[in-house]
Amino acid sequence: MIPEITAQNLNSDQFINEKVTEIKDTVESGIAINALSGGVDSSTVTMIGHRALGSRLKTVFIENGIMRTGESEQVVGLFQKLGVTVEVVDAKKEFFAALKGVSDPEEKREAITQTFYKNVFGRIVKESGAKFLLQGTILTDVDETVAGIKRQHNVFEQLGIDPQEAFGYRILEPLIQLRKDGVRKVGKALGLPAEVFERIPFPGPALAARVIAEVTPERIQTVRQATGIVERLLKGTGAFQYMAILHEDRVTGMREGKREFGQQIEVRCWDSVDARTATPTGLSFELLTKLANEIIAEVPGIVSVTYNIAPKPPSTIEAV
Amino acid sequence: MIPEITAQNLNSDQFINEKVTEIKDTVESGIAINALSGGVDSSTVTMIGHRALGSRLKTVFIENGIMRTGESEQVVGLFQKLGVTVEVVDAKKEFFAALKGVSDPEEKREAITQTFYKNVFGRIVKESGAKFLLQGTILTDVDETVAGIKRQHNVFEQLGIDPQEAFGYRILEPLIQLRKDGVRKVGKALGLPAEVFERIPFPGPALAARVIAEVTPERIQTVRQATGIVERLLKGTGAFQYMAILHEDRVTGMREGKREFGQQIEVRCWDSVDARTATPTGLSFELLTKLANEIIAEVPGIVSVTYNIAPKPPSTIEAV
Numbered sequence: 291m292i293p294e295i296t297a298q299n300l301n302s303d304q305f306i307n308e309k310v311t312e313i314k315d316t317v318e319s320g321i322a323i324n325a326l327s328g329g330v331d332s333s334t335v336t337m338i339g340h341r342a343l344g345s346r347l348k349t350v351f352i353e354n355g356i357m358r359t360g361e362s363e364q365v366v367g368l369f370q371k372l373g374v375t376v377e378v379v380d381a382k383k384e385f386f387a388a389l390k391g392v393s394d395p396e397e398k399r400e401a402i403t404q405t406f407y408k409n410v411f412g413r414i415v416k417e418s419g420a421k422f423l424l425q426g427t428i429l430t431d432v433d434e435t436v437a438g439i440k441r442q443h444n445v446f447e448q449l450g451i452d453p454q455e456a457f458g459y460r461i462l463e464p465l466i467q468l469r470k471d472g473v474r475k476v477g478k479a480l481g482l483p484a485e486v487f488e489r490i491p492f493p494g495p496a497l498a499a500r501v502i503a504e505v506t507p508e509r510i511q512t513v514r515q516a517t518g519i520v521e522r523l524l525k526g527t528g529a530f531q532y533m534a535i536l537h538e539d540r541v542t543g544m545r546e547g548k549r550e551f552g553q554q555i556e557v558r559c560w561d562s563v564d565a566r567t568a569t570p571t572g573l574s575f576e577l578l579t580k581l582a583n584e585i586i587a588e589v590p591g592i593v594s595v596t597y598n599i600a601p602k603p604p605s606t607i608e609a610v
Numbered sequence: 611m612i613p614e615i616t617a618q619n620l621n622s623d624q625f626i627n628e629k630v631t632e633i634k635d636t637v638e639s640g641i642a643i644n645a646l647s648g649g650v651d652s653s654t655v656t657m658i659g660h661r662a663l664g665s666r667l668k669t670v671f672i673e674n675g676i677m678r679t680g681e682s683e684q685v686v687g688l689f690q691k692l693g694v695t696v697e698v699v700d701a702k703k704e705f706f707a708a709l710k711g712v713s714d715p716e717e718k719r720e721a722i723t724q725t726f727y728k729n730v731f732g733r734i735v736k737e738s739g740a741k742f743l744l745q746g747t748i749l750t751d752v753d754e755t756v757a758g759i760k761r762q763h764n765v766f767e768q769l770g771i772d773p774q775e776a777f778g779y780r781i782l783e784p785l786i787q788l789r790k791d792g793v794r795k796v797g798k799a800l801g802l803p804a805e806v807f808e809r810i811p812f813p814g815p816a817l818a819a820r821v822i823a824e825v826t827p828e829r830i831q832t833v834r835q836a837t838g839i840v841e842r843l844l845k846g847t848g849a850f851q852y853m854a855i856l857h858e859d860r861v862t863g864m865r866e867g868k869r870e871f872g873q874q875i876e877v878r879c880w881d882s883v884d885a886r887t888a889t890p891t892g893l894s895f896e897l898l899t900k901l902a903n904e905i906i907a908e909v910p911g912i913v914s915v916t917y918n919i920a921p922k923p924p925s926t927i928e929a930v
Contacts (some may be wrong), residue, residue: 395862395871502859539822539859541929542715550924551715556916570902572895579890582919593924596876596916599902604870604913609861 294429297471302479306338309464313342316462317422323348323415324424325406326376327357328365329492330482331426331465334473337480338464339424340374348418349374352410354402355382356496356510359518368486381410389498389505393538395610398505402495415459427463428473430565469564490521490531491565491607499610503538512536515589516555523581524559529571532559534585535609543593552593555585559598560607568602614749617791622799626658629784633662636782637742643668643735644744645726646696647677648685649812650802651746651785654793657800658784659744660694668738669694672730674722675702676816676830679838688806701730709818709825713858715930718825722815735779747783748793750885789884810841810851811885811927819930823858832856835909836875843901844879849891852879854905855929863913872913875905879918880927888922 295305313322324339326332326349339347349369353362366376388401388409415423465473470491477486493499500513516534524532535556543552557578562568582595598605615625633642644659646652646669659667669689673682686696708721708729735743785793790811797806813819820833836854844852855876863872877898882888902915918925 502861537857537859539857541822542926543924544922544926545924552924557919570899575892578919582890582921586920586924593920594918594929595920597919598914599877599898599917600906600913600915601902602864604863604865604872604906606862606864609914 292429292432292466294469295467295472297469297475300468300472300475302475305476306341306479309338310342313339313424313462313464317343317346319346320422321346321348321418321420322422322424322462323350323418323420325349325411326351326365326369327492327494327496328361328368328486329426330470330473330477330486331428333369333482333486334477334480335424335426335464336369336374337372337477337482341480347424348377348420350377350379350411350414352406353378353380353382354385354406354410354496355507356385356402356498356505358492358497358521359514368483372481379410379414381405384409386505386507391504393503395499398498398610399495402498421459423459423461425461425463426465426473428465429467429469432466433566469566471564490529493608495610499608500533501536502610509536512553512589512591513555516585516592519584519588520557520559520581523577523584524573527559527571527573527577530560530562530565530568531607532557532571533608541594545593550593553591554594554596555589555592556596556598556609557581557585558607558609560602562602562607565607568607570597570599570601573597612749612752612786614789615787615792617789617795620788620792620795622795625796626661626799629658630662633659633744633782633784637663637666639666640742641666641668641738641740642742642744642782643670643738643740645669645731646671646685646689647812647814647816648681648688648806649746650790650793650797650806651748653689653802653806654797654800655744655746655784656689656694657692657797657802661800667744668697668740670697670699670731670734672726673698673700673702674705674726674730674816675827676705676722676818676825678812678817678841679834688803692801699730699734701725704729706825706827711824713823715819718818718930719815722818741779743779743781745781745783746785746793748785749787749789752786753886789886791884810849813928815930819928820853821856822930829856832873832909832911833875836905836912839904839908840877840879840901843897843904844893847879847891847893847897849879850882850885850888851927852877852891853928861914865913870913873911874914874916875909875912876916876918876929877901877905878927878929880922882922882927885927888927890917890919890921893917 326336336349362378369376385405388405392398392401497510497513498505501509513536520534537554540551541554543550559571560568561571585595646656656669682698689696708725712718712721817830817833818825821829833856840854857874860871861874863870879891880888881891905915
C-alpha cells in the first residue's frame with residue numbers, strides 16, 4: 291500500500307527537497323536516465339531529476355511515430371529554455387513494425403511497452419551506462435493496474451515484475467504518492483511554464499491509444515489531424531482532458547452525391563479532478579457542431595463525428 | 611424521371627382519389643397484397659389500398675425478428691381499430707439464418723431483401739393468388755438508389771429489375787411522387803391516427819440497419835433495448851428521426867472496479883424536412899446525460915454512449 295499525498299496536504303517545496311535528496315542518496319555518483327514524453331508527469335520528473343543530478347541525468351525523447359504534430363520539437367525547445375538538454379531518438383520504424391497487425395488493446399500496449407523498454411530505451415540505457423531510470427508513475431496508474439482495468443506501461447514493480455532482473459536497471463518513481471492534481475502543483479513549484487504543468491493528460495501509448503484496432507502510419511496520421519483540431523478548439527474550455535478517437539467501424543456517408551463507406555471520429559472531453567471518476571463536459575452545441583464540421587472538412591476519409599456522453603465509470607477516459 | 615409532388619403543392623384528397631382510381635383500374639377484380647411494417651409509408655399505402663380494394667387487399671405483417679419491442683402487436687391492434695385485418699407471419703428464423711456471418715451493409719440489405727421477397731413474401735404472395743403488390747416507395751428512396759448511396763429494398767423498377775420476371779408479380783407504388791412530408795399529409799387525410807402519420811421514419815432493414823457488422827439475435831436484442839430508451843426519451847423533442855446504433859468496435863470500460871471490454875451505443879437525433887439533408891438536433895446536455903445513464907443502466911454489455919454531431923452530408927441518416 292503506497293501512502294497517498296493529497297494535493298491539499300502537499301507542501302510542494304518540502305516534497306521536492308525530499309525527492310531531490312532521495313535521488314541524490316540513491317544514485318550517488320552514478321548516472322541516471324529518463325525518457326521525457328512532454329506530459330506533466332515526465333516533465334516534472336525531469337525537473338526533479340535535473341535538480342538532483344544536473345548533467346548526470348540523461349534525458350531522452352523517443353520519437354515513436356505515434357505522437358501529436360510537432361511534439362518533439364516543442365518539448366525539446368521548451369526544455370532547452372529551462373537549461374535541460376533533451377536528446378531525440380528516432381524509433382518510428384521499430385514501433386510501427388511492432389504494432390503491425392495488432393488489434394487487441396492489451397496486446398497493443400504490450401507491443402509498445404516491449405518496443406519501448408527492450409528494443410529502444412533498454413538499448414539506450416545500456417549504451418549510456420546508467421543504472422537508474424527515473425519514471426513519472428503516479429498513484430492513479432497503480433490503482434488502475436492493480437484493479438486490472440488497464441496495464442500502464444510504467445508500473446513493473448506494482449505488478450511484481452523485477453525491472454532489474456527483466457531489464458537490467460532500477461526504476462525510481464518520485465511521483466508515486468501523488469495524483470494528477472498533486473503533480474501539477476509540484477510542476478508549478480519547479481518553475482515549469484504553464485503550458486506544461488497545465489497540460490492535459492496524454493496516455494503512455496500516445497495516439498496508439500486513440501486508434502481502435504490496428505495502428506498503422508495512415509491511421510495515426512488520421513487521428514493526429516483530428517487531435518490537432520480537437521485540442522485547438524477545446525483548449526479554452528478548461529476541461530480536464532479531451533481527445534479524438536478513430537473508430538474501426540465503417541459507417542455509410544455520402545460525398546458529391548456518391549456513397550462513401552467512411553470512417554468515424556469520436557470526440558471525448560472530460561470534467562475530472564483526478565481521473566478516478568469523470569463526466570463528459572457539457573459543451574455548447576455550437577462548439578460541438580464546429581468540431582464536427584472542421585474534422586469532416588480537414589481530415590480525409592472522415593464522414594461521421596460523435597461526442598461521448600457516458601461517464602467514467604462504467605466508461606474509462608481512454609477508449610483503448 | 612418521376613414528377614415530384616411537393617407537400618406544398620399536394621392536394622391530399624385529390625391525390626387519394628386519383629390513386630384509389632388508379633389502383634381500382636389496374637387491379638380490376640383481382641387480388642392485391644401488401645406488407646405492412648407500421649411505418650408511415652406502408653401504413654398510408656395500406657389505407658389507400660384498402661379504400662380502393664376493400665378485402666381484396668390482403669395485408670400481412672412479417673415478423674422478421676429485427677423489429678422494435680411490441681411492434682407487431684401495436685400495428686395489428688391499431689389497424690384492427692381502423693377496420694383493416696392484418697395477418698402476422700413469423701419468419702424470424704429465416705431472417706436470422708440469412709443474416710448469419712454477414713457484416714457488409716450492402717450484403718446485409720441484400721440478405722434481408724432476398725429473404726423478404728423470395729423466401730417469405732414471395733411464398734405468401736404465390737399462396738394468396740395475388741398478382742399485384744402495393745409498396746410504399748417514396749421519391750427519396752429512388753434518389754438515393756439512383757445515386758448509389760443506398761440500395762433500398764423496394765425500388766426494383768428504378769434499378770431496371772423487372773419484378774414480374776424476377777418474382778412473378780407486379781409492384782404498384784402510389785406514393786412514389788411524394789417525399790416524407792407529403793406522405794404525412796396524405797396519411798393524415800386518410801384518417802390515420804397521429805401515432806402513425808407523425809411516426810418517425812424507420813428503415814426497411816429495421817434494427818439490422820442499426821447494428822454495425824454481424825446481425826445476431828443477441829445483438830438485435832441489445833439495440834432493441836437501447837432503441838426503446840432512445841424513442842421514449844426523445845419522443846417529445848419533435849425531431850425528424852432518432853435512433854440507437856450498436857457499434858462493433860469494443861471500448862474499454864470498468865464495472866465494480868474491474869476492466870470490461872464493452873460495447874458502445876451511438877445515439878443519432880436528426881432535424882430534417884425531407885431526409886435529403888439533415889443536421890443533428892441540439893439536445894440539452896441534461897437530456898444527453900439522461901440518455902447515456904439509462905442506456906448504461908438498462909442495456910447489458912454497454913459501457914459507452916456517444917451522440918452524433920455530424921450533418922448529412924457527408925454523413926447519412928442511418929449508419930448502415
